[in-house]
Amino acid sequence: MIGGSEGLCVPGGRAPAQVPRRLRLRGALAAAALLGPALVGAGPDGSGETVPLAGNEPGQRLDVTLVRVVDPASPAGPQGPQGPAPDDSTRLLAARFRLENTGTVDYNESPAAAAHLLDTAGKRFAGLNTATTAGPSFPDTVTLSPGGSAEGFVTFRIPKDAGLAAVQFALNGGLADDVGQWSLP
Template identity: 40%
Template sequence: MRRTTITTLAVTAALLFTATACTDDDITTKPSKTGAAEQPADSEPAEAPEDEPTKATVAKVGDTITLKGQEDGSKVDATLKKVVDPAQPKDEFFAPEDGNRWIAAQFELTNTGTKPYADSPSNGAGVADADGQRFSATFADTKAGPSMTSSAKVPPGEKVLGWITFEVPKGSKIVTVQFGLDSGFAEQTGQWKLS
């Protein structure tokens, strides 16, 4: 009886290890489109010489990162449009806890896939400070603008725009913003660096 239990535990542990080892979580920091690329129609884009290597870039506010979801055909261009730090409460009824502040990040999510994008976008968003502390989204309306919907249902070719709010300590220097599809469970996460 004891031998069967040990064997069962060993098999279960091996299966869990295999399932964990097979995940391909990826944090993407390279933009697919940069905010700087949006030039006026009358200006000519500068071309790099053919022998000059392309410089790797890190996504910043205004840049777009293309993200894939868990299902085939699930793909979104996520753009971090703006960040407001600190973000002021929309009314006098709600405010950050004492010693904290709110930060609001505006995301534009364009469905570039072949199936509808259905998600609660704030579940997949987060920020990190210079000390490595990470903070999830909180439910708060700010003066920055309309909050992101909690139930996005976006057909292919359409987009959703809104603000996601984070509550962080007043002394934290926020250095990155992250966003992932499927409430953050997709294997790919986009990351934008703040100055």
């Protein structure tokens, strides 16, 4: 666990030992979670859990749900600028997210840039718009008016033997102070 609970938004004010498997991280704790080993919850796949997130600008709010994780995911169609199919040393993982704009301004950004995967060795992997057979990926840019929603996959290219720790999502291209995190089995 990342040291201390200061700045940790835990529903019901529970102690860190009782932290649910999905979290919202803020400020310095969020930065530490993005840079180091960040398994801050425990338990099985956090899919189905919705985390309300705020962006860095007034009115930016998004409810984000990790719906499903497909590991490994098979490449589909042309791979484009995100690279070729995985080789003997890598695999693809696809995470399906549901996004709902609960703010007062349009959401207009790339979900792939907003998502990251953390492995058990503390390495961080950026999301990609690589198509897989798991289902439709998000387009390069998603625009949602207040009240609008969208669902799609973000793909990650990870080492074949990587252990999974967590998936994270943050507005503003993954740079917002408010970070949603779902632990993975």
